[in-house]
Amino acid sequence: MPRWEPDTRERLVRAALDLFTEQGYDNTTVAEIAERAGLTKSTFFRHFPDKREVLAAGQDTLCRLLADGIAAAPSAATPLEAVAAALDAAAGAFTPGRRDLGPKVEAVIAANSELQERDALKRVGLAAAMTDALQKRGVPDPAASLAAELGVLAFKRAHARWADPANQQELGELARQSLHELQVASAALS
């Protein structure tokens, strides 16, 4: 028995990413993804409505982790400290065993406008989840929206660095670092 057995969803994500990388997103069918994963098309459709959604896998989990991270931050935490806690919580889902997915995801998205669109929508979802969680802590708008946008920007920048095979840092550490850089930059904007 293998020490680590990826679950069905992850097998589909890996198969899709490999095919998108090898032959392009447009040229890849759901049937091919299922076959590569050693699964049936109907199993694919139990997990994803279409091939585009494969790249947004984990959005719900990420939203939940971000929201829970904000809710669990100490009551004295500032909005940005709460966002930092959220990024730490979300980074926990990006385990070392999944690090090889990072560069593939970045490359596949960069090569296809339909996936860039889905990725943009995902970021909007993450920002909304954080805004909502911050508001529940009593952070008023626009501070809540702004802190959430900073969080999303930090996470995006951190993920790009994490996806660089030359980088050895953990995603959570990179996210905190990116958030700090944004704070410093923010002070010099006006």
Next chain:
Amino acid sequence: MPRWEPDTRERLVRAALDLFTEQGYDNTTVAEIAERAGLTKSTFFRHFPDKREVLAAGQDTLCRLLADGIAAAPSAATPLEAVAAALDAAAGAFTPGRRDLGPKVEAVIAANSELQERDALKRVGLAAAMTDALQKRGVPDPAASLAAELGVLAFKRAHARWADPANQQELGELARQSLHELQVASAALS
């Protein structure tokens, strides 16, 4: 001869918005939009690839106005002052004659996830245009990305206020006001 003759593109946008409002986005066909505008389907397709793109009409113009506004800002302008100039320039496209479109656009987008997606993508495009223009002024990243995100957030908030029929202020004024609120909120985040 009418004093103000909307061009073909604007006729299509108005017809689409009216139909989306009356019968829903999903229930509206391109043929109906063309008919309502008193135009043919092939004229529609000369202007837009599909009905979804109608709501993103003007994105290219907006991107250009934002980029030009940033480029034309005084060389001593801070990144946020350059963004404020960009928002002013972009607001110029939202003439009083088009103000009635504001509430319809907001309502139609709020009612349909496919349009929210397109709108999210539009905002990503606007942010990219501003980031690029700021970088050309020598603003380094992440300051450029951050200032651009603040600009997009300010513009979005200003548009929502502008779309409120009870509001009498100009969009440019509302955008500057929103940007100022974001700056104030930004200082209190950490």
